[in-house]
Amino acid sequence: VSTATNIAQKKFDNCIMNASGVWCSDENELTELDRSEASSFVTKSGTLQPRKGNPQPRYFPTSLGSINSMGLPNQGLDYYLEVVNRLQQRKPHKNYFVSCTGFNVQEDISLLKKVAVSGFTGVVELNLSCPNVPGKPQTGYDFETVDNILKTVFKSYKGPLGVKLPPYFDIVHFNQMAQILNKYPLAYVNSVNSIGNGLYIDDTQEQVVIKPKNGFGGIGGDYIKPTALANVHAFYQRLNPDIQIIGTGGIKNGRDIFEHILCGASMVQVGTALMKEGPDIFARLTRELKAIMRDKGYEKIADFKGKLQYIE
Numbered sequence: 001v002s003t004a005t006n007i008a009q010k011k012f013d014n015c016i017m018n019a020s021g022v023w024c025s026d027e028n029e030l031t032e033l034d035r036s037e038a039s040s041f042v043t044k045s046g047t048l049q050p051r052k053g054n055p056q057p058r059y060f061p062t063s064l065g066s067i068n069s070m071g072l073p074n075q076g077l078d079y080y081l082e083v084v085n086r087l088q089q090r091k092p093h094k095n096y097f098v099s100c101t102g103f104n105v106q107e108d109i110s111l112l113k114k115v116a117v118s119g120f121t122g123v124v125e126l127n128l129s130c131p132n133v134p135g136k137p138q139t140g141y142d143f144e145t146v147d148n149i150l151k152t153v154f155k156s157y158k159g160p161l162g163v164k165l166p167p168y169f170d171i172v173h174f175n176q177m178a179q180i181l182n183k184y185p186l187a188y189v190n191s192v193n194s195i196g197n198g199l200y201i202d203d204t205q206e207q208v209v210i211k212p213k214n215g216f217g218g219i220g221g222d223y224i225k226p227t228a229l230a231n232v233h234a235f236y237q238r239l240n241p242d243i244q245i246i247g248t249g250g251i252k253n254g255r256d257i258f259e260h261i262l263c264g265a266s267m268v269q270v271g272t273a274l275m276k277e278g279p280d281i282f283a284r285l286t287r288e289l290k291a292i293m294r295d296k297g298y299e300k301i302a303d304f305k306g307k308l309q310y311i312e
């Protein structure tokens with residue numbers, strides 16, 4: 001059986017990789033991902049200037065997932081482009097993703113210009129869904145701004161580009177977002193980022209567990225799988241077929257991956273579970289997915305991708 005896939009006409013020998021923000025903040029972590037069974041990696045979202053991010057503690061793992069309010073700490077886009085372009089030279093047939101995010105459309109354009117000038121030949125992920133920068137609303141919930149950003153971006157950037165979206169919770173919002181996204185030559189849509197502004201409490205200390213924003217932060221893990229699957233399938237149903245779906249959210253075993261692909265994902269990304277288990281998780285997830293495919297008689301992911309059945 002093969003878990004190979006393709007995104008933006010590029011081949012990946014495995015449909016499993018990391019989610020931006022997890023195990024991808026510096027060269028060390030990116031090199032560990034590069035050596036793992038993951039078929040690719042995506043960097044932490046790079047900004048125009050490096051950022052320290054929010055005060056710690058800003059990440060907390062729970063039995064069912066995680067809460068984070070990192071505040072977009074990153075080495076700056078230039079750093080990630082340098083590292084990835086160097087790794088790319090060592091492995092010319094591998095395809096990598098670089099994530100970036102600006103605080104307004106002009107910054108997004110500047111970031112993409114940096115990507116183009118750097119000679120990066122991989123896939124760009126424009127993050128429209130960071131929930132943890134105090135005072136900044138999630139771009140992905142401002143439909144007019146999303147439309148304006150994509151209109152402006154696709155005037156100047158000609159390489160393969162996908163967007164990382166926040167979770168939506170309303171059918172009309174799926175319709176409205178799909179109508180906007182279908183206007184642009186996107187390589188893919190990546191659903192979902194963390195569910196923004198949740199609250200996790202330590203009841204023994206009667207206290208929140210992260211310092212920023214009085215303990216409010218993005219939720220990941222088991223808590224968000226139903227929302228992630230719904231967003232993957234909603235966009236799979238609505239987007240034109242050359243816009244692929246990357247499924248992110250609640251993946252910790254082969255069954256979770258199988259479900260994301262059944263909903264229409266062409267690639268899946270792992271966040272919280274990778275944070276807990278480390279890059280060895282990719283070998284386990286690949287083994288588990290292959291075992292499920294073998295049991296069900298599927299040879300390749302195209303055999304079951306998007307084939308979720310409804311009850312008539």
Ligand SMILES: C=Cc1c(C(=O)O)[nH]c(=O)[nH]c1=O
Nearest residue numbers: 069070071072130132194218
């Ligand atoms: C890029 C910022 C993000 C962050 C962060 O750096 O706080 N956390 C998330 O869960 N998702 C993000 O997109």
